[in-house]
Amino acid sequence: MQSVSAPPQTHWLTRFRNVRQRTAAICRHLKTEDYVVQPIADVSPAKWHLGHTTWFFETFLLVPFLKDYRIFHEDYSFVFNSYYETIGKRVLRTDRGNLTRPTVEEVYAYRAYVNNHLEDLLTGLAAKDFARRNEFESLFEIGLNHEEQHQELLVTDLKYTLGHNPLFPAVPLIPDELHVYNTDAIAYRPVTVPEGVYEIGYQGEGFCFDNELARHKTYIQPFALSHRLVTNGEYQEFIEAGGYQDFNHWLAEGWDWVKQNQIKAPLYWHPIDGKWWNYTTEGLQPVNQHEPVCHVSFYEAEAFARWKGLRLPTEFEWEVAARQFPWGQRWEWTHSAYLPYPGFTKADGAVGEYNGKFMVNQMVLRGASAATPPGHSRHTYRNFFHADKRWQFTGIRLVQTL
Amino acid sequence: MQSVSAPPQTHWLTRFRNVRQRTAAICRHLKTEDYVVQPIADVSPAKWHLGHTTWFFETFLLVPFLKDYRIFHEDYSFVFNSYYETIGKRVLRTDRGNLTRPTVEEVYAYRAYVNNHLEDLLTGLAAKDFARRNEFESLFEIGLNHEEQHQELLVTDLKYTLGHNPLFPAVPLIPDELHVYNTDAIAYRPVTVPEGVYEIGYQGEGFCFDNELARHKTYIQPFALSHRLVTNGEYQEFIEAGGYQDFNHWLAEGWDWVKQNQIKAPLYWHPIDGKWWNYTTEGLQPVNQHEPVCHVSFYEAEAFARWKGLRLPTEFEWEVAARQFPWGQRWEWTHSAYLPYPGFTKADGAVGEYNGKFMVNQMVLRGASAATPPGHSRHTYRNFFHADKRWQFTGIRLVQTL
Amino acid sequence: MQSVSAPPQTHWLTRFRNVRQRTAAICRHLKTEDYVVQPIADVSPAKWHLGHTTWFFETFLLVPFLKDYRIFHEDYSFVFNSYYETIGKRVLRTDRGNLTRPTVEEVYAYRAYVNNHLEDLLTGLAAKDFARRNEFESLFEIGLNHEEQHQELLVTDLKYTLGHNPLFPAVPLIPDELHVYNTDAIAYRPVTVPEGVYEIGYQGEGFCFDNELARHKTYIQPFALSHRLVTNGEYQEFIEAGGYQDFNHWLAEGWDWVKQNQIKAPLYWHPIDGKWWNYTTEGLQPVNQHEPVCHVSFYEAEAFARWKGLRLPTEFEWEVAARQFPWGQRWEWTHSAYLPYPGFTKADGAVGEYNGKFMVNQMVLRGASAATPPGHSRHTYRNFFHADKRWQFTGIRLVQTL
């Protein structure tokens, strides 16, 4: 019953605290040095993630909604803005890893300051009705979901930095255990979907990103989709069959990528004394044949599927079938380019830069990974990366055209 | 009636001669030097186009089908192969413009030699039925269509080379006149299409490329499409309104492209004494406000559409509406990524490398241009280029979601 | 008398402790984060300097001379080797700033461990005569001088990192005060040298680097050399006269460098509200007109001299005149390329890689800077950098041909 439930503002406070605390918890075993570096442009320093998510709340909620709010430091907007051209100048993405200041301690002080003021704001708003409530709620939800997205990046970025250190340090992150159940222990069942018109896109009362809208009809041809992900063991067969040496399996760009970067296995795999080892946050481990293959690019996923005589699902096939199979272990490459849905509209102002401006030359991933915060994703969620990216927890599901 | 029609083999000979002669006709006003250079990787030397299309007929028709055929020169496969990994090593694409030998004269001798032998082959085959007739016909059709595609590239590549020469030489190409009718003289009529399930892809007896198949159903939301293309005059308003200075109109990659390359107008536009001039194969000309804008990238087309509060059509919308408006003046950027249709299958062997391996990170264009050989394109035809390419004759058609 | 002087081994211990402690003292005000990053390839992380100088003593002194010595960590040779190909694989120079581990604390532990063992070694050797004493002394001297060189790099590299941080933090380094006396307060006196045969190169009992040998004769034309360095005020006149806009003053490579990098002033100079400010380790300061200009490239030094109608000294002119003017404020660009002296010989083994292999495409600098450890340099000392480098404390002295 509505009458006995907590007022929504209490709910706000709890959710805010949980999200903010989870970010800090991911970092609980880090050394100060681990917060600082940026080995490649894709991988931002942990320090930057902590500051940037804080800057987001400060800029989009405290400044417009908290009366007499004084920003923590006038230069932090320059340091912690990511790509919002609307907000002004920003440190070049590739220079984030050169900043030793503000220190980790100063960034945590920034977080505490913004947390305190945001709790004041949330508490204050609880007492009364106010004019721009819808706008506030929308920005607050985006702020929380935005920080959850950066939690996943924190994990993947830290794994990249630690996994490219010659000492291969073991550093527990949240979730403590990035392993997943043994995939091929599950009996294989194909998921078949008949052809017809299906509805795609988010529907409901809860939060979704703008790129999941508008909900719309699509026509789907009949297909059978694998109930489980491709395993390390299956992928190793591809390697051993010379999959990385035969151009026939590859898209032209993928083949160039393989040759230029001398790709021979998924990211984090190392051949040691004739066996494959895998860097995990627990250190180097022998590759587990029964787990889903991970850290592959779209090029590799597509080549593997072609080699098997199958293909990747479109994002629409995936969404239509998603209630019939377990997912959430790994982000799954689809064969769909990241493009606007019919009826997609960009929001006004800086928030409108969130998704729409990246809709070219990227591929959609569906699902979630062990690094995704619980409850963050949903079956209409559209993740997206360039076809050569591998530092996310990305896997492969196969489809057969019927 | 079948009985009175010419035997198909006669038809073959006529078509073969016409296509081959048209290639040479494009080059009829060139100087020897014009055949040689490659100012950017996209732009191949005319000499290379002449040799490569010839090599295609030699490799895929003469060698397998003409008994005792002796190849013209053993090194030409290395020189004139384009991207067929199946066939063996090849000159790097970026080195094509460094080859002074074979000379233009030698390349024409190569063409004559292959033409003669192919006429022998076609004549010989006319007399009899033979085992691999279907395969032969398929490869022969591909050979002709392949050469027609290179005819368009010949025009665009030569225009690029001549248009980047400080002397801005006027050199007539085929078609002699690359201008088109005055677009805005046509009364504007929106083309509206109701929502529903539509069939997409090639159907019929004639030739089509593998990427136009399989024909399949798609669901389309209601839309209104512009009866005519965007004009130079309309595009100039975008420039004058500061369109190239405001990131809000642009995809993030597009905005980076604008800044890095200091893009300020369509390719070939030059500001001279306060007016815009346009390089054409007739030399520098004042920009004609009433012609369709041309030589714009997908980024520019998309930004312009966004600035107008409209959007580009998907390739499916375009195809469904295509019988209701005139097209063929300019290749038209669509908002669809180049991806396989449901049921697409790659052919075996080298011919299978024709289209499928390029299906990532490119955008589809529909229509045809004044440089497209007559009869080459059709309303299911899928052309494709990277989002930043401008040296093709590319224009803009707008759509409104209803 | 020899008998009453301290045994040389005591002297060793004192010198060792002093040098090692001075390195730590430079870092005494750093935050942990300041030790980690590498904003450009030239600038190594402070952490790396601390580890590398320690690795040098471990590799060249403890391993060969201390019985039963156990190396601190088997992977540190890979992490802290710089360019000694003889010793094996090493982290690419450009990747040093991506290593969060070993941590700063671990690196200091490494230093303490090596310091303790080296003190044991030095004390042990004091008691007895031993076979490879000459070799030991030579390597020990190189180790100390090597660490002193890295002390200067520590200062310049930290200044670069801090000076490119948008917060422009003030962080005292050793020496606390990098300022120097007001140059133009000194009355100007030209130093004139008559032509003749002069001896060049080190002579004496003390330590020198191999590149200062062999001492040899050279013929010098008559010249007059400036008694003091060029000041900021004089250099600012060059800027205001359009010196960076007129190719006539520049070497061709220098002019390309100016245009490509949009150079408009010495490194660390910022135009703020119509005045020049200078980043120092005390933060941003107005440019002091009376101090020697600093952080200029060879290209700038040479262009300035040409603009003045004068020239830079050769390293031989500098050395011959060096006893007649004060030096040590700034490294001074000479117009001499870094090449071997007649009779130069490369030492065997890894130590032979110290200097000789860099003798191409660099220019010689003479003198010393405020960041140079006291007593490290001498008038035969040859420093060398590429012509475009500016992050060292580099200044300009002018010469007139007589």
Add this chain to the structure above:
Amino acid sequence: MQSVSAPPQTHWLTRFRNVRQRTAAICRHLKTEDYVVQPIADVSPAKWHLGHTTWFFETFLLVPFLKDYRIFHEDYSFVFNSYYETIGKRVLRTDRGNLTRPTVEEVYAYRAYVNNHLEDLLTGLAAKDFARRNEFESLFEIGLNHEEQHQELLVTDLKYTLGHNPLFPAVPLIPDELHVYNTDAIAYRPVTVPEGVYEIGYQGEGFCFDNELARHKTYIQPFALSHRLVTNGEYQEFIEAGGYQDFNHWLAEGWDWVKQNQIKAPLYWHPIDGKWWNYTTEGLQPVNQHEPVCHVSFYEAEAFARWKGLRLPTEFEWEVAARQFPWGQRWEWTHSAYLPYPGFTKADGAVGEYNGKFMVNQMVLRGASAATPPGHSRHTYRNFFHADKRWQFTGIRLVQTL
């Protein structure tokens, strides 16, 4: 007697005709296509050399000295200027190979036009004394020597283009025969020079370049120089001893260059069926063990010398000893950086850009090659190239310090 000798102006005319005709003679066997391309930035199109040398005479002699002279084409200054910033804008060096116009025929017409007018000018001046005679003579001499330098570049650039064509065409150039006498047939005699003060630099009445001045004294240590050049056979021993695999022989930059470019032998050497072949303008030929090694970089020359336990001569040693050994077969790398002599002064205006602005980061070569026009070089002549360049006819002479 002066009175019976031909007037100097007749001499001018003969010299002018000879030089200009020799340039055309080098090209007599070229196809039109061979004139056009630029496979690397260093290698200019033959067409450009023909035009640029003509532009030089037009700009520096006809325009200032021939009354009412009308320049041939107003855009040619832009097309054919090389690096003279004084003269105005110019086609970027890397774009020279993209220009199909002006055609070869047009360039020869330009040459004829300028030749005719220059002959008029020379004839006209013969009749009278005129005010700026010294200036005219100086520029005329530079024009002739400049064209001779481009004759050598014509040969080396054409060889590069033809030698990187997969057809390896044989194309006679001038000199018809680039081979040289069998070096090791000559009995070996060391040339020894005692220490002392020697004079360096040009002295006399004839023409020399500004970089050969001022003549000045230098002190030289005693040395013994090889009477003949290093042969292919000797260099092959270096290859077979693993010289390209052992970093110990190499300068650090040289070793990076070897690895990045996978250098394994001199330019134009190809391993075919277990033997070394050499591209020459006569086509591929087995490497002649007895000829001087050619087309090596400074890095290779220096590494070879080090491997032999010897060294390269300085340019001063070379000049002092030059009258005691035969030279002219190959440009010889010295161990001297290209720097101004004491008393060097840059000329005013565009001609002052000729040599001085390149005096950094290049090495001096002495001697001449079979491609050098007869009489062009002399024992004070200073040629210079970057340490990695190999497309000139460059060889090795060894020296021993005594």
